[in-house]
Amino acid sequence: MNEIASDVGFGRKNPKLKNALLQHKTLSLAGFSERLFGLLFSGLVYPQIWEDPIVDMEAMQLTPESRIVTIGSGGCNMLTYLSAGPRKIDVVDLNPHHIALNRLKLAAFRHLPSHKDVTRFLAIQGTTTNVQAFDLFLAPKLDTATRSYWTRRDMTGRRRIGVFGRNIYRTGLLGRFIAASHLLARLHGVNPEDFVQARSMREQRQFFDERLAPLFDRPVIRWITGRKSSLFGLGIPPQQFDELASLSAEKSLAAVLRHRLEKLTCHFPLRENYFAWQAFGRRYPLPHEGDLPPYLDAGAYEAIRNNAERVEVHHASFTELLAGKSAGSVDRYILLDAQDWMTDQQLNDLWTEITRTADEGAVVIFRTAAEDSILPGRVSPALLDQWHYDAETSLRLGAEDRSAIYGGFHIYRRKG
Structure with a gap:
């Protein structure tokens, strides 16, 4: 298993992702599929996140005291949560390309001069001045790893940041x-x-x-x-x-x-x-055509800009990050669809840490490819018995998710 993972590259370069994906023997059809997916997934996958943040916000009911742990993906929803002014957001992702993208989007809000500049940088295609904006306003403010990522050149000799002058989506x-x-x-x-x-x-x-x-x-x-x-x-x-x-x-x-x-x-x-x-x-609508993602709404700009320092982005798994936190230190968890990938052992390890770190009134939200929650019968009853599944609200909000990719949206609330 390790030899093949190293041969295809992603296992050697990203052991965290390898550990999350590989569940079957190398010389099996399932094992080959996992390794092929891992190879493809080792690059940039999601320029935009594909979970509806309006659904998330209604399910979580964020307050100024909320302490959030979320998977980063394309970074859009993390910024939407930030508009509610929570106390803290920890962003985790196993994909280093997503880490670089999340940090760049945060930097855009912190360091570009105005809301119009942020919108131009993140939403308007064919804007060559975005590369100049990066060099002038963002590159000097980025951490070394993120700056190096975006200034690195591809096989054609173009810097990665050039996609923001074309159409990153x-x-x-x-x-x-x-x-x-x-x-x-x-x-x-x-x-x-x-x-x-x-x-x-x-x-x-x-x-x-x-x-x-x-x-x-x-x-x-x-x-x-x-x-x-x-x-x-x-x-x-x-x-x-x-x-x-x-x-x-x-x-x-x-x-x-x-x-x-x-x-x-x-x-x-x-x-x-x-x-x-x-x-x-294959683009966002122009102003006369439709609405942009909520994090790009003018009314959210000041809150996101002012609260951007409350976000910390980690190249880590959800379970790994929670293991380093104290009991009762988190009250909002956003798992996207990551649990669909997990073995029973990984699910139980995750929910052990969620339950340990969950404060009173904690909420967990996630999505599934199929319609039903995957937790019953797989996660220990001793863990699940400490949570209430809000079936009615889950069904209602799942129907309202505009991305339409997932079969189910699920809300678990910590019992008092």
Whole structure:
């Protein structure tokens, strides 16, 4: 196992990620899938996080006393939480590319001159002056590792920071997956970018019914969606594929993906859903077209800028960070979908630390590929009995998640 992990690179360079991903023997189909996913996941995956922060905020009900631990991913939601002025946010991620991106986004709020400059840097494509803004305002303020990351040159000789002068949201594993999906659709006569021309919910529904839904009946697409590797570009590891495939009698994800795409395209007005803009337009909307992510709202700018020093970004696992904290020192936990990847032992280790560090009134939120919570039957009853599963609110807020990727949204509250 270690030799193969080292050969593909990600195990040698990122042992934390290797330990989280590898669960099967090297010379097995499952083991090969895990190592292929690990290789792909070892680069930048999510330029933008794909969990709806409005849902998170309603579930958590943050206060000025909130002490948060969250997985970083693309960094957008961490900044949204910061707009509520919590006492402390610890951001963890196993991917060093996400660490660099989170630190850069924080620096943009702290050191760029104005809200317009932040919006231009993080939301407007084709702005070559963003690179100059980095050199002038951000590079001198960054820690050595983060500055080195963004000034490093790629195989074409361009500095990494150059993506902010083009369109960072077309980069990373997810950006390439969306590009490939667009190409596949166009080969079948459908241009997904046409969706952003819809001017009403009726037109959105019509576009889905007449142009997108039929694609999932095409033999090539059904074959592709039956392969685990086909969804690695969404950041879905082999374990999550198995969970999703269990929802279909055919063990193909075509029906599952069609259902979730229907939610993304038809359940929310396009103007209010920046996730749909990224999926179909491959950019954020312009001011006359729709809303930006909430952390880029002008009303949130001052709070985020003033509170940015309350965030600490760690290259660590969730369990590892919590193990170093004292009892009762955290009251909000955001796990994204990370538990879908975990073995039973990893889940129990995690919830042991969550329960130990949880203060009175603590809240845990997470998402799952399938609809049901994965904890019952896997996490020790002695741990779960200390938590209340808020099933009604979980179901309601899950339906309101505009990203539409996940099957379930889950809220656990510490019992008094």
